[in-house]
Amino acid sequence: MKEHSPGAVSTAPGLYLHLPFCSAICPYCDFSVLTGTAERKRFFVEILRREIELWASRISSDRDSWRSAFDTLYLGGGTPSALTSTDLGRILREVVEQLPTTPRPWIQFEANPEDVDARRCASWRELGIASVSLGVQSFDDDQLRFLGRRHDGATGESAVRQVLAAGFSAVSLDLIFGLPDQTPEAWRDELERAVRLRPHHISCYQLTIHDGTPFGFRQARGQLREMPEEAQGELFRLTHRFLADHGYTAYEVSNFALSEEFRSRHNQKYWHHVPYLGLGPSAHSFAGGRRWWNERKVPAWQRRILAGEFPVAEEEKLSPSQHLLERLFLGLRTPSGVDCGKLNEEFGVDLLAKNTGLIERWSAAGYVDVDGTVVRPTLDGLAISESLAASLEV
């Protein structure tokens, strides 16, 4: 695994917009999503516009938390591609007019394969979208049906080709692995088909079954379960090794890029404690050592904005130890790991001294490489990075 220098991550804040619309709701999804008519979507956009306005005045008066302009803009959901280009354009225009942004913010956008065609690609490019993440999930029709997706394998492939042909700066595709009974061979075939298309970036997510989703209910009834941990581990390693062999370097547990420039500029902010503002229902924000999140349900979010309030559901102030814990688990999710020397300067906690024995055992077991004060998870370490973070004495 190549070393990744965190210095490449901009420290300017990022902006996340949650657009909760989907054409249908996938049985594994636990995001805040809904389906809606054109009328409903227009109304949503209007409310979002008001939330942007609320923040515009807050940010101008709170320059401590928001020192520089937003340089990334991420449209997530839901499926932002479920909105018309007109609606998307209104939102983006509002952002640029109301909020401090750099002259050409990097705009990343999530799209579903079935929403992709040449005309729409052209209109998204006109909106200034630099990067498109395609929710391909799988190229196998049976797996796609199981996942409740509305496209087939061929549509997925053709969508990737069209987006690549449209000339976006970075094209990514999302895949899901670890479906029940998925063999390593079947998953390798999926990866083969993905790399053959040569996207700039690939995200591979282990299927996670969340409570409260249709998959969650099926799991509760005993009809479905996540792949056993050992098999998950096998597919995880296969993914990393295969993609590395094909030129895709892991820069986080689930994210791989052909080169540093194709890494998600926005997502890296999450892992490096760079401030971000999230707008829209259920969106989370982080700035000034605080985390807060919006009302999860659209009606509540909407009601509060219409009443002229910030739609914040809850907020927390991170204590130094919480801050440190976040740095640890986020850092250990990346192959660049954590620099205990820097953390000591920042938090006054000498992790290396406090965990000498443990880190030695990790090193001997092949979970980490220690380089001076930097502890870098190996592939085996990355796979258990949560346990590593939890067991460090702080």
Added chain:
Amino acid sequence: MDTTRNFCIIAHIDHGKSTLADRLIQQCGGVEQREFRDQILDSMDIERERGITIKSNTVTLEYTARDGITYHLNLIDTPGHVDFSHEVRRSLMSCEGALLIVDAAQGVEAQTVANLYLALEYDLEIVPVINKIDLPAADVERAREEIDADLGLDPFEALPCSAKTGEGIDEVLEAIVQRLPAPSGDPALPPSALIFDAQYDAYRGVVLLVRVREGTLEKGQTILLMHSDKEYQIEELGLLKLKRVPTKQLASGEVGYVIAGIKAIQDIAIGDTITDAEKPVTEPLPGYQEAKPVVFSSIYPLSSDEYEDLGRALDKLALNDAALTYEKDSSAALGFGYRCGFLGLLHLEVVQERLKREYDLALLLSAPSVRYKVQLKTGERLQIESPSLYPDPGAIEFVEEPFIKAAVMIPERYIGAVMELCRERRGENTTFNYLSVGRVELTSEMPLAEVLFDFYDRLKTVTQGYGSFDYEIIDYRISDLVKVDILVNGEQVDALSQLVHRDKARARAMHYCERLEEHIPKQQFKIAIQGAIGGTIIARKTISAFRKDVTAKCYGGDISRKRKLLEKQKEGKKRMKMVGSVEIPQKAFVAVLKTEPGS
């Protein structure tokens, strides 16, 4: 004194002792209808739930008989379980007569016979009562035949009744008055009174329940407790009519209570004799016998900050339970706790339940152990009930373990299964005899240690719930005992060491290893779980390291949640017991140590 009758009710479990007591109390107006609840004498929840009497209670009833005279009937309740046989004996010593209940449907049972012998030992006048005549399966004639054949009592003196419906209860009350002797004794002699029970009252301290044999006890009198050799002044005395009713004095033949400023049950001994400090009797009454614990277990709080609470709770329980012994103990794996001694398995279970329910403590109990007698080569004899104190095997000449005579009552069809179970548990001289058509009493001499480990569960399973079980300790026999240790990555888990018969060592070690394997989650490093006798490994299981725990997505909205999860995990780790570098969750200990002590 001629109008006093002291009696108890003796019965096999389930033959309706508490129900009969309830009915007698109700019939005599001892309790208002609105206060009435079933099994009124069984004051602990656990007694009412399990239908057994653990702590005996006593009540004085006023009954106006057909001769027009009002009598004081002292119903002295007896615990219905073998663990508490000392208490049974002391209760019997306080009576002149007993109602012996025979179930009209089930007839005479093994325990009925045993109870009769016990009552006869104390010269009690017996009135047989055939209860449950309301049941469709009742067969009064057959019950009479069994009273004649099995008990050797006059079947025509037996009184049929139904404690449930009240039928025949008047006849029972009349028989108590007419057929049981009035107590003897001279109120003018120097006083002697037997303490047959004691209760603890949060406001008054210890309340002694006494039977006055000779002489008279009075308020203000300075008394001497002969065995403990302590003097107290009587603050209050009186009769027990469900509530305490103070009187000026208690005279020979009477049963009542005495409050004398005694702080704790440990300060007194049940079975002790009260006399006047100034003109004492020369000899105490018979009946004093120290309650000896036979089952031992260490109790640890699940959360170490509840250690002090546990200590306080045991102090309080002991106020009311003279048989409970406890001393401080500690385990590397489980922290601080108490090594406790119990009269038997039921006693252990009752204490455990009370600590849980009354003091809201979450507890872990080490595997119950018996007390072994160890003869060392040096000639020294030790009594060992804790594996941690077991001497080096090379220094041991031989070891003896307590044997019980187990009596199992079962429907005939389960004989084979139960005999097999007894054989598995090293039962010797297993025999059976028919109690009645289709019902068998199976007896077996087996090590007490063998019933401590899920015997009752297994019995219930193999008899589909039909088996009942009782035991008495008979003697100590030589045993081939070994100490089995459980090692986790080479480190001994002290709380899991146990003393077992060599033939059982491997199976027990394997059982522990398997339970641990099942309940210790995979960790960052491989874990070896071993069972060992000394340096010899006799069982082994391995838990492989986990290979993946990382969640796929960690974006803006996931970080808080993830952090909270890790904080919780870290918090959980604090509560985990560390053995070497291995974290063992509480639930693993609970799973391993969970036996269902029962009876």
